[in-house]
Amino acid sequence: MCNAGCGIMVRTVMGRAKKVEGNPAHPVNGGGVCALGQAAVHQLYHPERLKLPLLRSGPRGTNAFKEVSWPDALARLADNMKKAEGGASYAVVSNPHDAVTVIASKTLKKMGSDNLAVQGLSAVEGRRLAAASALHFPDMAKAGCVLMLGSDVFAGEAAAHYGDRFGRMRRGNESKRGMMIYAGTRLSLTAASADRFVAAKEGSLGVLALAVAREYVSLLKGRGTVNPKTAAWEKALAGNADASSKTGVPEDAIKKIARDLYEHGPSAVIAGDDLTAHTNGAQALAAADFLNSILRETADDKDGVWPPAEKLSGYETIRKSTGVPEKFAPLGPLLASAANGKMKLGLIIDSDPVQALPAGLNARKALEATGFVAVFGCFLNDTTRYADLVLPDHQFLEAWSAQAAVTPHGTPFFNAQQPVVRPLYGTMQSGDAILKAATMAGFGIGVDTQEALLLGMVGDLRRNLEGVPPALDGKKAWEHVLQRGFAVASAKPSSAPGGSAKNPEAPRVDDPLFTGLAPDDFFLHPYTAANIGDGRVSNISWLLEMPEPMTSVKWGSWVEINPKTAARLGIADGDVLKVETKFGSAEAPACIYPGIGPDTIAMPVGFGHLDFGKHARGRGANVMSIVGDVEGKGFDYTAFRSVKATVTKTGKRMELIREGNPKGDYEGEVFQL
Amino acid sequence: MDEQERPPQHQEGERRMGGPRTEMPSLEELRGIAARKGQLKGLDIDLTMPEAWLNQYSLSPMFYTTRAYFVFTLALSSVVAWGAACWGYQIYVGMGVAGLRPPIFWGIYISTFVFWVGLSHSGTIVSSLLRLTKANWRRPVLRGAEAMTAFSLMVASLFPLIHIGRIWRVYYMFPLPNQRFLWPNYRSPLAWDMLAISVYLTASMIFLYTGLLPDVALARDLCPRGNWRKKYLTVLSLGWRGTHRQWHVYEKASTLLAVGVLLIAPSVHTIVAWDFSMSITPGWHTTIFGPYFVVGAIYSGVAGVISLMILLRWIFGLGQIIRTVHLYNLAKLELVMAVTWAYFYFVEFMTAWYAHNPVEFRIWEYQWERFPHLMIVMLGGTALAILMLSFHKVRTSPRLLFLITVLINVGMYIERYLIVIPVLTHRDNAYTWTDYTPSFVEISVAVGALAFFLLLYAVFSKLLPVVTVADIREGKIITGDVRIGNREVRVYADVEEPL
Amino acid sequence: MKSFNSNGDGKHKWTMVVDLDRCNGCGACTVACQAENNIAVVGEKLASEKRTMSWLRVERYFEGEWPDLRVIFLPMPCQQCGNAPCEPVCPVFATYRNPDGLNAMVYNRCVGVRFCGNNCPYGVRKFNWFRYKWEKPLQEQLNPDVSVREVGVMEKCTFCMQRIRRGKDAAKDEARDVRDGEVVTACAQSCPTGAIIFGDVKDPESRAAKLVKSKRRFRLLNEHGTEPSVVYLKGGA
Amino acid sequence: MSHITVLGLFNRIEEPAAMLTPLGEIPVAKEDMTLISVAPYPDGAVLYDEHHSPLWAVAIVCGIVGFFAAIWLAGWTQWQINLNVGGKSTWSVPPVAITCYEFSLAGMVLGTFFGMLWYAELPDWNELAYDKDISRSKVGFLVRCRDEATAEMVEEIMKNNNVVRIKRGRDDY
Structure with missing residues (x-):
């Protein structure tokens, strides 16, 4: 669901997962769980989960599929893997630290490609992955x-x-x-x-x-x-x-x-x-x-x-032993080359590039031009519309997995995860599916299942993990880690440079560039709302019904606008606004929001799915579909706030569903806080 | 003999007022109507007897049924059926079909409940007050007023049932001995309310029935052989003969019942007010609510009595019995109530406005912001009532009186709405503020209740005497004309010795 | 009739301390509560009618104008008042104060007159307007320790009564007192910032007992004399 | 002992009123006479009510019974179902007071009603000496006679006083 790598425990009763609880000892979350994490059980029992592999039966873009058996599906995938040998394959994953990413990376390498990209990798995250400096932690x-x-x-x-x-x-x-x-x-x-x-x-x-x-x-x-x-x-x-x-x-x-x-x-x-x-x-x-x-x-x-430099060096150790890639392919050039028809195979793993990436990156075009697209995931979504094969994944509570990552305050850790419930349907873990198909195609990486890979990982890792007795063999060590759910990488004296020991060089900051239609356009500010995150969970009714904390809006997207600006333009709360940029337009109701500047409008991401089950389909507007391609320099990221937009009233109205009263929330003094 | 057969003289005052609207039909005319419409064919009334006109008049609503009545009743029944269907739908689907939402847990079901309880007030209060004070103009008004109490209370007592979430568990609220320690909580104002309403309903039904007893016996006697009414009239009359003894006990009982009812009625509406004021909700939690509700109830109730009396006159042609003087006297009472009520408005708004308690003031502001039209109708209605009722012309014009009294009750309904709703929509916790609009189901049920009340009245008028014959007769017995100089005045004998 | 009081021994007074300085309004508690207590998702239409069932909401208040804004987040569970206004108005004893200091809500007794909801100044009581359905297989997630409420009854935060009972039972089995931190509500457990602290103030060593003595403490709408069991700690320096 | 009853119907109240003296001479006791009318005539118009019917006492006693019933109901409830609701005291007075008030009045009203029926000897659906014409404003005067001779004398007196009709019956009241 997300890449943070929180340690969670799941309360189960009679083989049914009931409640997600935080692991109090875990260095990431320390016992807390966010709303998204809580909703994992809802995702597990989501009525719209995929149950069997699906083969495209209609034209691309329609989500018309027929069910096929697993052997059939894997054979097809293997066939296409063979066809795509060389540099003609790519993969998009959502979590850079996950075991499936390791498998994808290794398999792609075997196929002669290093086109592994992470969806939605922000500059901060990219920098963190590449970090050698305590400055970021x-x-x-x-x-x-x-x-x-x-x-x-x-x-x-x-x-x-x-x-x-x-x-x-x-x-x-x-x-x-x-x-x-x-x-x-x-x-x-x-x-x-x-x-x-x-x-x-x-x-x-x-x-x-x-x-x-x-x-x-x-x-x-x-x-x-x-x-x-x-x-x-x-x-x-x-x-x-x-x-x-x-x-x-x-x-x-x-x-x-x-x-x-x-x-x-x-x-x-x-x-x-x-x-x-x-x-x-x-x-x-x-x-x-x-x-x-x-x-x-x-x-x-x-x-x-x-954090001391040696503490951070532990990350490098576990990264190497687990095989988590150090670098990822930049999404922009990758998708551009796919759009030019250079790619024969695309593996989209647990991600939704069509919905979540800025329109300027043209993920849709890239998928359309790819020879064969296999999507791994639990649900049909915007991306599966362009898939040839959809392989239903285990929900993560049903899966074996591991993550090797570093907390934002610089503690490298290794998460070990075991299934808490028996798989509900005939799904297969994405890692297993890739490994099987790759073996069939002759690109095997030496292990048959994700579980075996994890055992192998721990075999290499165990001497670098704190609290794991060195005497244990790989299997015992894995079980040992599983009991706690995680292990922190032990620090080793390292020669890696810590901090900016070099003499300071004056950084230069240029003026930002904006793509806009007219000079007095609004800055468009897409942001991640706390209730549905980046949109990977926007089919979960618990989260849709949870009010977004700042606007207290639920069940839909909105355009935030400053009260004074709204008054100037004659916009009332709930008036449907048309937000237009160079890249397209989107319509969403206005939300008069005091916490935004008069020259800016903000929209939450993660809405406006074309297809993601009945709760997400067509709900709200997808702000990413009107955000553009001004490429940032230096890292792999998109300058998705470099767009300016015009705002016009459409004349329609759509009352926002709010938890609080928009007038009442200014009357807090009643409580004498 | 001739003297008694002659239609009664108009009272002096009445003549001044322009006389009754309908001229008393002559005996011949009555016979003609009887022959033409067949209405009196079966009715065992000897028109040659003294005061036959009284029997005829008071019983003809029972026995004389027009096609319009059937159409009207059918229309009412279908409205009632629709309301009942809506209620059934609500029970089946859940309370959610009402427009309620947290924190507005009470909506127009409760305001309608309060309205009907309020309306029920004047019936018995007016009736028992007039009985106790021996106001002689009371007599034709009694039955209508008492029946109004009983029926509006029956309608009112439906609303708590309509309102509760689990109607199938309603017996949890009654003190029924059981094995599961389910017992009502007498510390809850709702338990008091239920108690008060049931006591009031019992008392007012008994009051109505006691008054009916001699008239039922009359109807029993005059009912033709073989008529289907005979049976229930016989049973209901309990074998009443009107012996001297029975009358004697009856008089005593009437007085005692009047006292009892007079003591119950204000307590009932006080307790209904306490449903609100015993809460800690700002805007409800005020000490004024008890008397405020009682006065409001009498105010709306007297208006209800006037409207109903005028309706009875119009529908059943009872202009000879319910005469303009009665309306005139009731209108005077209503004027007093209107002024009192205006005073209560003044007190209520003045305190909220001047004290500027933030929560109450916000509710007040919200009322003006959200319901300006309702506020205007409500306040303007009372102002208009005071203004208009001050005029003699208005007080003697049934048409105008009808308009004003209906307006008063519309205003009182709004008043109840504005008591319940804005207080809940704008609570202490500003974050939870929200709005309320009654749903279609709620409106249907409320309208159905109005239709049910009218239907009860319509059916009542066909089953039992709608005018108090015995009381009117008693009035005639103790009335005599005295000549003072050149003027003849009507005087009433007070046979009880003063102290 | 003593059986009414047998579900508590009066040894505890459960209290929730909410540190507003820590609360960042993320809303994790809301979803944790939803997961723990089988709270129905009402859907878009009913949500637009403000008929959500959540027992705990995070209220957000703005002060000031752009750019000098101050925001206050106020998690609002049932305040489990000492002198609860909701209790005496119930005509059927469906809600009462149990010896552990909680407002117990007996769903089976409730007839749904909703006076309690009207009399609650905090607006935390929720009513089952409809029969809410769990689309298959979502019903598998339902917590077996918490009843699914029928149409027409009131419901509200219980301070995770089932967890309290579980903790007390465990302590009883081992013939000891309940330890501090052994019983936590779902919201307190999930709160990432640790803003919600749950405990027994009759245990002087508990964190909650110490925090309720904080200088920053205050209680909501205490002028109504409700004596809430939820103590807030004032935010800001 | 069987009685014979004579019911005479008159047009005006003055006629039975005038019969009291002749009847007293027969002699017929005041208790054996009664007036039946469609509307109440004041006491003494013909007869005085000789029976003592302390309805007010019945009403008060029933009211008191209601009062104690309420104390039992509301008070016992609070005592036995000793639940703490909203910090209200275990034996909270206002609910008991209110319940007592309502129950007392309910008792009083019910007592009055049933007392009235008791003293008025209702219900009684037996065929009693009665005539429907009473409902048409005739005034009925009923005399209970010890024997046939008295009855005939009574009839005679009635005829002398413009009786409209005479009805005979047995074993009436």
């Missing part, structure tokens, strides 16, 4: 002040993790309360919990980071903190005088941020989508890193905000 829980640069961590993946760390930061210790400052373009769920919200212009957070850094350095100097690099930093940051006008943040607000970072230390910066999802995202991220490096070097870090 500050631990919020230990920080005295944390500056969130547009990172809506509570609504995104690993919400449970950040929730846990946030709770500890705020009130882990009653006497010392950590402070959170949120700078961003929209009052996101995370911003709502921040002690201070600083509204910045769209795409200007990199500049803000540099401006804060500059103020911070001048504070250092003014208060006499001696650091050998101060002069170098000062020099590097000298050219950022017009930050206030570029970011829209007043000069004294910037100073106040710097002062808070200085006074409440140890401090850290956590960067997020608001920062990176623009054309200058890579530079902005470098700017944030720069600020982080200053904070780290000047912090009195006895609490351990910054």
Whole structure:
């Protein structure tokens, strides 16, 4: 469902999964589970799950299938694998750390291709995977002040993790309360919990980071903190005088941020989508890193905000032993080459690129031009419309699996997962299916089942896991890990460079570019809502009925618009708006939302599925379908906030389903909070 | 003899008012009607007897049925059937077919309940008050008022049943001995309410029945042999003969019952008010609610009595019995109630407005924002009633009186709606604020209830005497004309010795 | 008739402490509650009529205007009031205060007059407007420890009574007292930020007992004299 | 002992009123006479009610019974089903008071009604000395006679007083 790798336990009664509970010992979530995780049992018993392999029986784009047997389906897949030998195959997965990703990666390599891509890989995540630096893993829980640069961590993946760390930061210790400052373009769920919200212009957070850094350095100097690099930093940051006008943040607000970072230390910066999802995202991220490096070097870090380098090195060890790929193919070029008809086989594993990727990436065209598309998943969705073969996967509660990843605060871990219920239907684990077909096609990687692969993994890994007695053999070690559900990678002295030991180089942040129709268009701000995440779970009624925390809207998508802007344009709550960009248009009801700037509109992602069961089909508008292709530089990510849109009233009305009363939520003083 | 056969003289005051609307038909005319319509064919009334006109008039609604009546009854029955079907649908599907939603758990079922309970008030209060004060103009009004009480209370008592979620478990609310420790909670205002309503219903039925007893005996005697009514009339009359002894006990009992009912009625509406004010919900939790409800009930009830009296006049041609003077007197009573009611409005709104309690004030604001038209009808209705009823012309015009009294009751219905709904939609917890619109089913049931009330009345008028013959006769017995100088005045004998 | 009181020994007073400083409004508690307590999903149409059944909601209040906004999240379960306004108005004893300090709701007794819902200033009581169906095979997920409510009855947060009972039974089997942290409600268990702390305030060593003495404590609408068992800790520095 | 009853129907109340003296001379006791009319005539118009019917006492006694029934019902409930609801005291007075009020009045009303029926000797569906013409405003005067001779004398007196019709019966009241 998500890539965070939370440790969960499932309460079962008479062989039926009843309730998902967090594993209190797990380094990611520490016992908590987010709403999405809770809904796993709902997904398991979802009435619309696929039960048998499906072979396309109509034209592509219709979801017309007939059921076939597993041997038949696997034979077809194997056939097409043979045909696609060489570089003509690719795979898209959703979770970069998962066992099935390892299998896909190994099989593709065997087939002579390295076209393995991850759907929805954000710049932060990409950077984290490639990280060798502790700069990307500050631990919020230990920080005295944390500056969130547009990172809506509570609504995104690993919400449970950040929730846990946030709770500890705020009130882990009653006497010392950590402070959170949120700078961003929209009052996101995370911003709502921040002690201070600083509204910045769209795409200007990199500049803000540099401006804060500059103020911070001048504070250092003014208060006499001696650091050998101060002069170098000062020099590097000298050219950022017009930050206030570029970011829209007043000069004294910037100073106040710097002062808070200085006074409440140890401090850290956590960067997020608001920062990176623009054309200058890579530079902005470098700017944030720069600020982080200053904070780290000047912090009195006895609490351990910054993980030691050797701790992080454990990740490299488990990555290597498990075979988790180090690098993934960039989606843009991959899909472009597929669209040019260069690909004969596409494996889409547990992902929905047609729905979830920006329209500019043309995932639909790529699939249409691919010779044979096999989709692995539990449900029919937008992507299966273009599939030749749909192979029903086990829901993860029925499956064996493992993940090797690193928590956002830098603890590398290995998750071991066993089925909690017997499979309900005649489904097959995607990993097993790929392995079987690959073996038939002659691309076997030496193991027959995913379970065997996992045993093999642990065989290599066991000496690198904490708490696993070295005497145990592979099988025993696996069982040992299964009992706890996870094991933390043991730290080893490593020569890997920790932090930015190099001399600071002034990062440069260009002005963001926007594709728009007219100069006074609105910035379009697609974001992930906390209730249905990125849309992989938008067929789950529990989550659809859960109100999105900020707007309290449920069962549908919306366009957030500032109250004053709405008044100016004569838009009332519930008026259906047509949002038009260069890439297309979408219609959704207006939601008057005070937490958004007057020049911006925001829409949640994950809605507007063309096909994803009765709850998701046609519900709301898919904002990604109108988002474009201004490619970011430096990492594999899409600058999906670089689009401007026009807003027009359609004249239709559609009352938003809200939990709270839009007027009443301003009357909180009744409670005398 | 001649003197008695002659149609009664109009009262002095009445003549001043322009006289009755219908001229008393002569004996010949009566015979003509009888022959023409066959209405009196079976009816064993000797038209040559003294005061035969009274028997004729009071019993003709029972025995004389027009086609229009059947059409009307059929129409009412179909509305009732539709309402009942809607109720059945609600039971089958669940309460959700009503427009209720948290935190609005009570909707128009409860406001309609309060309305009907309120309407039931004046019947007995007016009747027993007039009995106790020996107001002689009371006599033709009694039966109609008492029946109104009984029927509106019957309709009202349906609403708690319609309203509850599990009607099939309604016996949990009664103190029925059982093995499962299921017992009602007497600390709940709803338990008081149920108790009060059932006591009131019992008492008002007894009150109505006691009053009916001599008239049922009369109808029994005058009912022609072989008529299907004979049987139940015989049973219901309990063998009443009208011996001196029976009359004596009857008089005593009437007085005692009047006292009892007079003590029960205000307590009932106070308790209905406590259903609201015993809660901690701002806007309901006010001490004024008890008297406020009682006064409102009498106000709407007297209006109901007036409307019904006028309807009886029109439908059954009872202009000779329910005369304009009766309407005139009732209208005076209603004027007093209207003024009192206006005072209560003033007190209620003034405190909410001036004290500016945030929650109450918000409810008040919301009322004006969301239901301005209803507020205007409600407040304007009372203002108009006071204004209009102050005029002699209006008080003596049945047509205008009918309009005003119906308007008053529309206003009172709105008032009940505005008591129940805005308070719930705008509670302490601002996050839960929401809106309420009655659903089709709720409206159907409410309209069905109105039709049911009218149907009960219509059926009643065919089964039992709708006018109190014995009381009118008694009035005639103790009435005499006295000549003072050049003027003849009607006087009433008070045979009981004053202290 | 003593049997009414036999389901509690009066040794406990279960209390929920909600730290608003920690709550980030993520809504995990809502779904945890839904999963634990067989709460029906009502669907889009009924949700638009605000007839959702969730026993716990996270209320969100805004203060101020862009860009100087302050947001407060307020998780709102049944407050399990000491002097619960919902209890005395019930004509059939369907809701009463049990010796553990909880507002027990006896579904089988409820006739559905809904006065309790009207008298609850927090608006946490929910009514079964319809017979809610679980589409197959979703009924497999239903928690066997919690009854599925019939049409026409009230329901509300029970402080996960079934978990309390399980914890007490386990403690009884081992002839000891219930340990702090042994009994947690589904919402407290799932809360990622640890904003919900559940415990027995009669156990002076429990976390809840310590937190209710916090200087930041307050209770909602306490001016109604309801004495809620849910104690909030004020957010902000 | 069997009685003979004579029922005379008159057009006006004055006629039976005038018969009291001649009847007293026969002699017929006041208890053996009664007036039957369609509407109540005031006491003393012809006869005074000689029977003592303390209806008010019945009403009050029944009211008191209702009062104690209520104490038993509401009070016992609170005592026995000792559930804490909303922190209300174990024996909360207002519910008992309200229940007592309602039950007392219910008792009073029911007592009055049944007392009335008792004292009025109702219901009684036997064929009693009665005439339908009473409902047509005739005034009936019923005399219970010890023997045939008295009955004839009574009839004579009635005829002297403009009786419209005379009916004979036995064993009436």
